[in-house]
Amino acid sequence: MKFTISRDDFLKPLQVVSGAVERRHTLPILANVLVQASADELRLTGTDLEVELVSTSALSGADEGQITVPAKKLLDIIRSFSDGAQIEFKASEDKVTIRSGRSRFTLSTLPAEDYPNIDDWSSDIQLVTSQQLLKDLMEKTHFSMANQDVRYYLNGMLFETDGGVLRTVATDGHRLAMSSCNLGQSGLPARQVIVPRKGVMELLRLLDDVEDEVKVAIGNNHIRVEAKGVCFTSKLVDGRFPDYRRVLPSGGDKIIVADRESLKQSFSRASILSNEKFRGVRLNLSPGELCITANNPEQEQAEEIMEVDYQGESLEIGFNVSYIIDVLNTLSGKKVKFTLAGSDNSGLMEDSEDESAVYVVMPMRL
Numbered sequence: 001m002k003f004t005i006s007r008d009d010f011l012k013p014l015q016v017v018s019g020a021v022e023r024r025h026t027l028p029i030l031a032n033v034l035v036q037a038s039a040d041e042l043r044l045t046g047t048d049l050e051v052e053l054v055s056t057s058a059l060s061g062a063d064e065g066q067i068t069v070p071a072k073k074l075l076d077i078i079r080s081f082s083d084g085a086q087i088e089f090k091a092s093e094d095k096v097t098i099r100s101g102r103s104r105f106t107l108s109t110l111p112a113e114d115y116p117n118i119d120d121w122s123s124d125i126q127l128v129t130s131q132q133l134l135k136d137l138m139e140k141t142h143f144s145m146a147n148q149d150v151r152y153y154l155n156g157m158l159f160e161t162d163g164g165v166l167r168t169v170a171t172d173g174h175r176l177a178m179s180s181c182n183l184g185q186s187g188l189p190a191r192q193v194i195v196p197r198k199g200v201m202e203l204l205r206l207l208d209d210v211e212d213e214v215k216v217a218i219g220n221n222h223i224r225v226e227a228k229g230v231c232f233t234s235k236l237v238d239g240r241f242p243d244y245r246r247v248l249p250s251g252g253d254k255i256i257v258a259d260r261e262s263l264k265q266s267f268s269r270a271s272i273l274s275n276e277k278f279r280g281v282r283l284n285l286s287p288g289e290l291c292i293t294a295n296n297p298e299q300e301q302a303e304e305i306m307e308v309d310y311q312g313e314s315l316e317i318g319f320n321v322s323y324i325i326d327v328l329n330t331l332s333g334k335k336v337k338f339t340l341a342g343s344d345n346s347g348l349m350e351d352s353e354d355e356s357a358v359y360v361v362m363p364m365r366l
Helices: 007-018 071-080 131-139 197-206 260-271 321-330
Strands: 002-006 032-037 041-047 051-058 065-070 086-092 095-100 103-108 123-130 156-163 165-171 175-182 188-196 213-219 222-227 230-235 254-259 280-286 289-295 301-307 315-320 335-340 347-351 354-361
Touching (some): 007 041, 065 103, 131 165, 131 197, 131 213, 175 321, 188 230, 260 280, 260 335, 280 321
Antiparallel strands (some): 032 065, 041 051, 051 230, 095 103, 156 165, 222 230, 347 354
């Protein structure tokens, strides 16, 4: 196996697939990347048995073959070469030699036949959208995913198809984020799957804010996303996601509309003196005015008063300030709408001009 390739053509696909390679591995081969060369294409694969990433680059005049090479060492070596450098990659027996200019590296290898691959599977749902739209859907909700929760089905993101709508939902039990968009693709069956947290974070890293087409295929146990030169496959979480519709509060009659940036700054300032562990702030609402207060165990206090569009009764309610700020950072509109029912009910946050994403935050007792 032998090929010559430019640094940039080797580095880009290598960076893509390295994201799936397991840092703390039980199988030595999982620390490797699979390198496959054909006459006109270089194909690189990385996996941790849960997520698999494949990326390709054009070749010419290569000697065909396949081998697995330590991913981190290979990435560091290719990255160290100067821009525009030509790299010669040659495999023989249990070693590969990498040359560029007067530099030469020899790495140990493991046989390609031992490299695990995600089993062949068939998809029963296929949809096509743009990278930008899919990334936007996920960015609006990913921050609400749980992290290492014993309720393993919360450590990921729900993807739901319903008619022509694609919806993403994430919750950690204290807050919930939901975003949906119309794909303009009718006839999609109603289906829910949970993509694991690592898969979500890798997808967000891979997708760009471009209109380029992306194909999504969903099977019983896997999801596959194919974009230009990249194929991402992930196992699905085997579990049942909570019924998010029951969590969405209804009947809230206290509606606050405020400038998003001003509100974010007020909460950020108040959070400085909130309890580091519980992060609670108190909201006191009165017609036309919102007062935010925070206290900590050192008896220090922060108070922020701002004008808001609110005409209802006075109300006092507590929230985790970090959850509120996360939502305000995600929303992009000028105005934010906050709907409340009472001091013991969850709050509903959304962009006042755009109802495609909604956020639920549970109240805190302070």
